[in-house]
Amino acid sequence: MLESNEKNRLIQQAIDSLPKDKRTIIILRALEGLSYEQITEITGVKTGTVKTRIFRAREILQKELEGVL
Numbered sequence: 001m002l003e004s005n006e007k008n009r010l011i012q013q014a015i016d017s018l019p020k021d022k023r024t025i026i027i028l029r030a031l032e033g034l035s036y037e038q039i040t041e042i043t044g045v046k047t048g049t050v051k052t053r054i055f056r057a058r059e060i061l062q063k064e065l066e067g068v069l
Contacts, residue, residue, distance in 0.1 A: 007068060007069070010065065010068050011061075011065065011068075011069075014060075014061050014064040014065055015027065015061070017064070018057055018060060018061070021053060022053050022054075022056060022057035022060070023057070024043065025039055025043065025045075025050055025053045025054055025057065026053075026054060026057040026058070026061070028042065028043075029050075029054050036050050036051060
C-alpha cells in the first residue's frame, strides 16, 4: 500500500509540474474522462490542438515517470 501511495504521489507531482495548458487538458482527458469535443468546448481550444497537447503531456509524463510505472 505504501508503494502505491508513493507512486500516486509521484504521478501527481509529475502532473503538477506540467505547463498549465497541458496540465489542464491532461486532467480533463485522463482523470475526468472527457472526450476531445468536451475538452474543446470547455477550453475553447481547437480539437487538433487538444490532441497535440495531450500527446505532448503524455510524452513529458512518460519521461518523468520512467522507472516508476
